[in-house]
Amino acid sequence: RLLIIDFGSQVTQLIARRLRELNVYCEIHPYQNVTDGFLADFAPRAVILSGGPDSVTREGSPRAPETLWDMGVPVLGICYGQQTMMTQLGGKVVSGEGTAEFGRAYVTPKGKLSLLEGWFATDREQVWMSHGDHVSEIAPGFEVYGTSPNAPFAVTADVARNFYAVQFHPEVHHTPNGLKLYENFVRIAGFSGDWTMGAYREQAIAAIKEQVGDAHVICALSGGVDSSVAAALLHEAIGDQLTCVFVDHGLLRLNEAEEVVGMFRDHMNLKVIHADESELFLGELEGVSDPETKRKIIGRLFIDVFQKYANGIEGAEYLAQGTLYPDVIESVSFSGGPSVTIKSHHNVGGLPEKMGLKLVEPLRELFKDEVRALGVELGLPKSFIGRHPFPGPGLAIRCPGEITREKLEILRKADAVYIDQIRRHGLYDDIWQAFVAILPVRTVGVMGDGRTYDYACALRAVTSVDGMTADYYPFTHEFLGETATRIINEVQGINRVTYDITSKPPGTIEWE
């Protein structure tokens, strides 16, 4: 196995992700924990030193354990990792004017190095730099194999000892061929690349068992991919020590509650409480049309309801959450930040402290596509894993203006027809998210020989990679025409269909 010593870079998890892509098993451990004893027990086949925010020129800044250099294993130092490596092995690092380099840079090769094999497609390669300090003198035994305008020692190595050091970040997207570097490194270290998501599952199960022991865990199951995969994984690890609560706020899509509860309870044998609280939610939402007020009411009730059910579960000590790695990064980088609240997102963030529960977050290291792969591995149906995201406040934010049972009923039917159309035309997987919003206006129409005065609706479909930005989906006019006809014919209460062609920004994906 490979050990990543984490010096606190924002992108350390990306290194792990690249290694998983190469089917190599690795673990990340913070530098404070990596003592000589730890290193001897772990017995890594190779070690990567991550980047980090500190400066090696500062007294008391983090270092790799000294025994690392005598273990005879390949070591790759990245950014801060490179600098501490140089300092510890007898080189020099300076900080101050003219040493910084942030953003795109180009590395030019010098001589041949196994780490760079197949890397240079042209005479230079784009990389991503992010450093304030730089190496001014390399350690004895090292040679230079790549330079950039501000980093004369962009790539250095002591080939005899298999020590490699790069100033840039090969793990990030903006170093387009960075994966090649990791591929070469793990090949040099002799990894066979046979580690899979199946193996990850075993490892995650063992980790959950160790964390949780005999304690009971509760989980808010939403039916979304993240909470579903987390629940399935926990169930495999601790079986009946897990109880899921599915809060039904009456704002779900057609047949959604039955499908989710049916699948987890009957098909997968999980303990699931179906908390049907639609009366409560719809009652409190009566007459409310302001979007933020709706969101706040739903958020507050959700927590109350979840707490009520959870209190009835004997001995619950842990709350499971399907937090993913991008959520971890986002909350670290942005909590308390200067950004404006566009929408109050629905989450259960404050719950664990309030209820005195400890957290178990088995997906914390994974990215969305890896969570999907793990879900398939755990036997969740592919159709379920590939479902479009559905927001916590549900149909409430797709029903601008006052929410009524009548409007929800119409919305559910129209949405089902629309999604059916998308599936029939084989477009579902090309679209990030698609839904209908029912508009708070009635318009006049003519059907048969009669006048109608019914609701108008808007179809929404967007492409996106992360939900942060989005573009509207370019349906054909035939598709749009056919869908409008079907909705008007099949859904009583709608006599006009429009297509929303706003991108994000300036629009948002949801209507509220």
Ligand code: XMP
């Ligand atoms: P917007 O509308 O902000 O949505 O462009 C971006 C993505 O987030 C989803 N969304 C939510 N998800 N709780 C959630 O779990 C929420 O309160 C919430 N609001 C929006 C939205 O469906 C889209 O995928």
